[in-house]
Amino acid sequence: MSIPLLWFLILAALLFSIGLFGVLTRRNAVAILLGIELMLNAVNINLVAFWRYSNPAQMAGQAFAVIVFAVAAAEVAVGLALIISVYRRRKTVVADEIDLMRW
Amino acid sequence: MMFWNDPIHFIETWFVDLFTTWGLSLQLATILVYAIGIIVLVVFAMVLDIFLVWVERKVVARFQDRLGPNRIGPFGLIQPFADIIKMVIKEDITPVGADKVLFNIAPVLAAMSVIILWAILPLASTIYGVDLNVAVLYLIAAGSLGTLAIIIAGWSSNNKYALLGAFRMVANMVSYEIPMVIILLIPTILADTMSVRGITDAQSGMWFFFLSPLAFLIFLVSAIAELGRSPFDLNEAESEIVAGFHIEYTGMKFGWFYAGELLHAFTFGGFMAILFFGGYGGFFGLEELPAFQWLTIPFIQAAVFITKAMLGYWVIMWVKYSMPRIRIDHMLAFNWKFLVPLSLVVLVNTAFVNRILAGASDWVYVLIMFGSNLVIAVVVVEILRAVGRRDRKAVATGIPAGNPE
């Protein structure tokens, strides 16, 4: 293996920033969730890179990454269910227009 | 002699030597050889696919009491080539309003999701693409890519019926992945490894089919549902929603879907052979005897594997041409209310018996595994009969019996 650890870390940092840009810029709620998925993937890349480059016999990095998979799946399921429920009520998923607690 | 025992390595070292004597660096030569290997494997899979078109048409004809193609070539063997020529010269239509890039990518993705399965399929103990140690999960991953291809096809066609068919098909495939994953854990438990070569080698004494017949039956049902073939073919029900998600596809693009489906069915036949019927081996210890040493020659093993895969494919076709279509809500209810609990019960049973009898003799192990499967099957049949009795009584006396299942 001839790839320095730094390359993986920089790639993950850039991916995280792009995801952050998506979360803060997009108006559609589903598109915001897409940005969150990118950020979670950047975290996973970091975890697995550190697992491989420090001590592959100790499974902390991979176990953590598996738990992050589970958390991401749960979060997407609940988030999209909420968005679909809000859409049924308000007929819109633009985040700016969902600004009242009632009505 | 080395070629007989280890053909792939022999050819690989020969090519690498050839390329390095031509002046290429070792790394470049290795990459070139790998690329050639991939191309050869894909070509082999696609040529087999052409043969499968002929097999499918002959078998469906025999099931329907007719002869099938017998005009072109002996026994109609040139028929698939005529089909290919017909598909290639058909007009290639892209519907107005369709998403052009997605519309053209979908058939390629669908075929790709099948061909990548051939990378892990071991034809013999030394003829295989790569020996992944997570090969069993790789099967599910390839199925997920197929699901993606179908939903892209349905959406990009800009057609209500296509979208409806795609939704149904995706609901089908995603639902039936669950019993399949649970059942794929059973050969993993029995063989202690997820690699398909390891599972095949672990069956050299006794096929996993005899250890867990219920697992094989559930895998068969889930595989047929994953393939989207009858009786689970609501997505392309010709009499209902007019070819489902591939309505708008003509010519060679439809050819890719068709060829992909047939190859997928054969590949699943191959996986059934590997996971439950011993794959390229499984001779019950016969190959240890000196008289049967020829059973370990890779080409004989490949022939054995292809025969078993053809038998699995024949069972899938048999089910297709004998059973009527199942309605979508019955399909999903069957999965969630019957297959998932049953597969969980079978898994827990297998894991339990495997642990408890870890040190027991072989015959006790086999008998108790098979016996526990039989007990589960009897209990399940009794439960189904009770449920059927209750439903029939409800229909007879006019009282609604809860959900239609």
Added chain:
Amino acid sequence: MTAEQILFLVAGVLLLVSAVCVVTTRNLLHAALWLVAALFGVAVLFALLRANFLVVVQIVVYIGAIAILFIFAVMLTRRELRDTGRQTRKSWWLVALIVVFISVGLVLVAFGIPDAGRLPAEMPQDLDTVSRLGESLVTGQEYLLPFEVASVLLLAALVGAVYAASTSSKKD
């Protein structure tokens, strides 16, 4: 330039280009499909890092379940088939500036990690990552508790998602 480095660069470029397309495409369905490409790039990176199990789990869970969920959500939450109106905020240039600062900061932190340019040691030959991972997830001293907590979390998410997305007949 070894083959692994070339593969890393190709996968990295694919990943970053797909990520940029995810956050900038107007057509939301295309954005979801660019996410699929980005997730595939991440799977290639996992394969380079020899985390076999995570490669297939990434494809099965992210591409096979989460991306399909996104595609369904995109299809079910629109009144018409086209995306209308602005898709990004008016102040996107300010956000871009902030994000550039944050990314530069993260890269500087990455440089500051001790021995950041190191190459990894060889994987021990007898280490089967899959079985070792499985053991570590069910051993009491290691990661059994997070594993069980994740299962409870998934159960809660399952019940919550089914309830939130269901149409109840007696709405107010």
